[in-house]
Amino acid sequence: MANQIPNRQVICETLLKLAQEDRDIVVLASDSRGSAAMAPFAAAYPEQFVEVGIAEQNIVGISAGLAHSGKKPFVTSPACFLSMRSIEQIKVDVAYSATNVKLVGISGGVSYGALGMSHHSVQDLAVTRAIPGLAVLMPADRHETKRMTEALVGYEGGAYIRIGRNPVEDVYESGDYEFTIGQAVTMREGTDLTIIASGETVRVALDAEAALSESGISCRILNMHTIKPLDVEAILRAAKETGRIITVEEHSIHGGLGAAVAEVVIQHHPVPMRIIGIPDEPAIAGKTSEVFDHYGISVRGLKQAAFDLLGR
Incomplete structure (x- = not known):
């Protein structure tokens, strides 16, 4: 369907609009600006974009530091690596330290397909939801991804958001509905x-x-x-x-x-x-x-x- 676009693209488009008014929004990527569809954000706001490279533990620590300085960091990194390689940093630097970091696990679930277990991310919810002080969310389509991203910019506290890699079919006719974190x-x-x-x-x-x-x-x-x-x-x-x-x-x-x-x-x-x-x-x-x-x-x-x- 023509309306099918990846949720990761929607996150980028939404943050692009919000960053025009809110210069505290910062996006970090772990050698994943392309796969996270964040290249347009990096091009538009180079001073609000940090490329960390393949260093998942470091990206969480850096984002926590930015949050402590008043920024609103959004980390974009493959879910399979973000939720496993850097889980200690998520637990301590984000949750225990009560930092305002949004961790976006891209290409989650089985979206990496043929790459198998090393790249599948089907344990991330179990791990992250057991960490005190960390919200855990998954949007269903482009409309919900937009509303969720907008809500997360104003949400005080750490959160793990898992999205897929591929275009998804709409479940909402439009974004004109009430979205509240924690409300089904x-x-x-x-x-x-x-x-x-x-x-x-x-x-x-x-x-x-x-x-x-x-x-x-x-x-x-x-x-x-x-x-x-x-x-x-x-x-x-x-x-x-x-x-x-x-x-x-x-x-x-x-x-x-x-x-x-x-x-x-x-x-x-x-x-x-x-x-x-x-x-x-x-x-x-x-x-x-x-x-x-x-x-x-x-x-x-x-x-x-x-x-x-x-x-x-």
Whole structure:
């Protein structure tokens, strides 16, 4: 579709506009200005752009220093390296030190495709959401990426934002909706079960809802764009009103969105659940669509999970 553009490009375009008025916005890259689509920002605002090179630990430390001096740093680096190689710096320099750093993990999930486990980033949510004082977010499309970036500029505190590499299909008709960090968006109402998705799996969930509707199943869709702080109220409302929950994510089934939702459900209102994601194995190499299909992160996979929960 003509409207499909990568979320990383949207972040650059949004920061370009905001930086015109806010000279404290600084973008840092780890030899990734091209892959992060930040070349236009570097060209327009060379004094507000820092190229650190292949040094993920250093880029986090430098960004924390800039934040301490009153700047609003946005770090752009491949998610697989940013969330693993520099996790100690994220924990200490950003979270523990309460610095205003936004860590943008680009090419997250399985977007590096054929490069396999070394470049897949399907453990990052588990690691980052366990760090106190660090928000964790994933936008679903270009509209949400724009709104999220605008919100993050004014958000005081550290945050990890994971985005993919490839163009994504819209899930919103426009950006004219209320976006609040920590507040899930109800994309579809339903009474038989709820599918909770985040990031690029929101589109999959919406397509699954359409297929389930044809089978007479009323399915609620929640876009949990913020993994932390989690919208506990939306989860409990879904558990009480629909009685069944499926989570779907481009992440390991251990420690990510599914685990976060299950922690709430099991403690406050237990209902039958299914967690759809990458199992405890190195994810297969291939295009994102191929990986999704293989692991049931698909309309067919979600439809089958719904049938299982409903006993059909």
